[in-house]
Amino acid sequence: MFPLKCLLAWFRPDTTRPLSQVWLAALWMGLLANWPLWRQLHAMPDITPVFIIALAGMVVCATGAVLSLLAWPRLVTVALVLLLLGSGALAYFIGSYGIVFDPTMVTNLVQTDVHETRDLLNWRLLLSVALLGALPALWLLRRPRAPAQAAAKRLGGNLAGFALGIAGMVLLALLQFSTLSSTTRTHKQLRYMVTPLNAVYSLSAAAVRSQRVPAGPPAVIGADARLLPRAEGTKPPLLLLVVGETARAMNFSLNGYPRPTNPELQKLQVLSLRDVTSCGTATAASLPCMFSPLGRTEFLKLEAAQENLLDVLQRAGLAVLWLDNQSGCKGLCDRVPHAFTKDLPDGALPLPPGLCTGRECFDEALLHGLDQRIAALDPERLKRGLVLVMHPMGSHGPAYYKRSPPDLKPFQPECKTNALQHCQREQVINSYDNTIATTDRLLARSIAWLQAQQAHFDTGMLYVSDHGESLGEKGLYLHGMPYAMAPREQTHVPMILWMPEGGTLAASLKPGCLTGLRDKPASHDHLFHTTMGWVGARADAYRPQWDLLAACRR
Missing domain, CATH: 3.40.720.10 (Alkaline Phosphatase, subunit A)
Incomplete structure (x- = not known):
C-alpha cells in the first residue's frame, strides 16, 4: 500500500506544503508562461513535437529544481507570487515583441523612467499578468498554512525535490541531446526565453555585476587634456x-x-x-x-x-x-x-x-x-x-x-x-x-x-x-x-x-x-x-x- 499511497500523492499533492506549491507553480509557469517559446519552436521546420514536449519537461524540471530550494514557509509565498506576476509580464513582452530577457535588459529596465514605462502599458499586458500571474497567485494566497515541520526534515525534502528536478532534466536532455545541442547553438536567443528562469538568472547576473563596480568617483582619463593653439583671428569651435x-x-x-x-x-x-x-x-x-x-x-x-x-x-x-x-x-x-x-x-x-x-x-x-x-x-x-x-x-x-x-x-x-x-x-x-x-x-x-x-x-x-x-x-x-x-x-x-x-x-x-x-x-x-x-x-x-x-x- 505504501508505494500506491506515494503514487497517489503525486497526483493529489498536499497543496498546503511549500514543496507541493513550488512544483505546481513550476508546472504552471513552465507550460503556460512559456507559450512564446513553444510558438517559436513550433514555427521552426526542423523541430518535432516530440522535442517540444521533451523541452517542456526539461523546463518544468529545471524550474521545479530551482524553486525547491525556496520551499520554506516564510519565503515560498512571496517568492512564488513575484515570479508568477513577473512570468505573466515576461510572457507578454517576449510573445508580443520578440525580446529576450538577459542581464542587459535588466539594466535597461532599471534605468527606464516613468514615461517610457507608461508607453509599454496596455490592456493586453494587464490581461497576461492577470491570467498567468495574478490568478494562480490568488489561489496560492488562499492556501492554508502547512503544519510545522522540523527544519532538518524540510531541508531534506527540498534537497530531494531539487535532485529530482535535476535528474529529470538531465534524463530528458540526454534523450534529445543531438537536437537540443544543435538548436540551442543555432538559436542562442532561446535560452533567454525560458520563463521564469531567464529572470532568475538575469537578475542574479546583473546584481553580481553591479557589486563588482567599486564605490567612489570614476577613474580619471585624459588627465593631460588640452586644446591645440588656434590661428590668430579664428573663431572658437561650436x-x-x-x-x-x-x-x-x-x-x-x-x-x-x-x-x-x-x-x-x-x-x-x-x-x-x-x-x-x-x-x-x-x-x-x-x-x-x-x-x-x-x-x-x-x-x-x-x-x-x-x-x-x-x-x-x-x-x-x-x-x-x-x-x-x-x-x-x-x-x-x-x-x-x-x-x-x-x-x-x-x-x-x-x-x-x-x-x-x-x-x-x-x-x-x-x-x-x-x-x-x-x-x-x-x-x-x-x-x-x-x-x-x-x-x-x-x-x-x-x-x-x-x-x-x-x-x-x-x-x-x-x-x-x-x-x-x-x-x-x-x-x-x-x-x-x-x-x-x-x-x-x-x-x-x-x-x-x-x-x-x-x-x-x-x-x-x-x-x-x-x-x-x-x-x-x-x-x-x-x-x-x-x-x-x-x-x-x-x-x-x-x-x-x-x-x-x-x-x-x-x-x-x-x-x-x-x-x-x-x-x-x-x-x-x-x-x-x-x-x-x-x-x-x-x-x-x-x-x-x-x-x-x-x-x-x-
Whole structure:
C-alpha cells in the first residue's frame, strides 16, 4: 500500500506544503508562461513535437529544481507570487515583441523612467499578468498554512525535490541531446526565453555585476587634456553633438531608403555615413560605450567606472552642455552642466504651446531657449569653444505615434497603439518613418541655429543614433537583443556630419576627401576621437587612427 499511497500523492499533492506549491507553480509557469517559446519552436521546420514536449519537461524540471530550494514557509509565498506576476509580464513582452530577457535588459529596465514605462502599458499586458500571474497567485494566497515541520526534515525534502528536478532534466536532455545541442547553438536567443528562469538568472547576473563596480568617483582619463593653439583671428569651435535614439540607418532616405524621410536634410550639404555599427542594442549599453575612448571590445572588459568624453572636453577648457529629452544621460553628464526639457516649463523659459504634452516634449523643445542657456555658461570657457550635446527622444518605441507632432505625419495610416503586433506592418513602418521625418526636421533646424552662430563660432554638427530598431522582421520588435545574436536592424545606425563650407574645419580638410567616408565602415568607436579632433582637443586617450576626419586633414 505504501508505494500506491506515494503514487497517489503525486497526483493529489498536499497543496498546503511549500514543496507541493513550488512544483505546481513550476508546472504552471513552465507550460503556460512559456507559450512564446513553444510558438517559436513550433514555427521552426526542423523541430518535432516530440522535442517540444521533451523541452517542456526539461523546463518544468529545471524550474521545479530551482524553486525547491525556496520551499520554506516564510519565503515560498512571496517568492512564488513575484515570479508568477513577473512570468505573466515576461510572457507578454517576449510573445508580443520578440525580446529576450538577459542581464542587459535588466539594466535597461532599471534605468527606464516613468514615461517610457507608461508607453509599454496596455490592456493586453494587464490581461497576461492577470491570467498567468495574478490568478494562480490568488489561489496560492488562499492556501492554508502547512503544519510545522522540523527544519532538518524540510531541508531534506527540498534537497530531494531539487535532485529530482535535476535528474529529470538531465534524463530528458540526454534523450534529445543531438537536437537540443544543435538548436540551442543555432538559436542562442532561446535560452533567454525560458520563463521564469531567464529572470532568475538575469537578475542574479546583473546584481553580481553591479557589486563588482567599486564605490567612489570614476577613474580619471585624459588627465593631460588640452586644446591645440588656434590661428590668430579664428573663431572658437561650436560642435553640436546629437545623440539620436532608436534610429536605424536603413530608414534614412539619405542612405538610399526609397521613402522621403529626410526631405529637409536632402537640401543641405550634409554627409551621411552609410555603414556605421553601434556599441550595443540598447541605450544603457551604447551611451557609456560610445562616449568612452576604449572602443567596444575594451569597454566591455571594464570593471570600474571611468570618466568619459565630456569630462575630457571640460578638462581641456571647453564649455560643455548636455540637453536631454530622454530618460537621462546614464551618468555621462553628471559632472558637466545639463538640463532636461521636462524641467523647462518653470517660468524662466516658458515653452510655446503644443511643444509639450503633459510631462513629455517633442524633440524640438531642445532648441528652445538655447541662447539663454549658453549665455549662462562660463564665459571664459565659451571663449575657447563649446560642445553642446542633445539627447532627443527620436524614434523611441513602441508608441512611435507619440514621437511625431500632429503637423509632421507624412506617412499614413500609422499605428496608434503600443501593441505593435496587432497593427498591420505597413502601419508600424509608417509611424516609425514619421519619427525619422521628425528627426530630419530637428536636425535641419539645428543646422539653421548653428548657421546663426557663425558670427561668433566655427560651427558644426555630428549626429549618430545609439542603436537601431526591429519593426517586425523575423517576428522581432523594438531592440535590446543580446549583441552577438542581434539582427542588423538593431546595430546599423545613421551618422550624419555637417560643417559650413567657409568654416575653419572645412578649410583644413582635403577637397573631396569627406565624400570617400560615405561608404567606409565606421562605428561608435570613432565618436570619442572624432569629436576630440573636430574641436581641436588632445589627450593621451586620443587615437588619431579612430578620428574619422584625421585622414582628410591637410
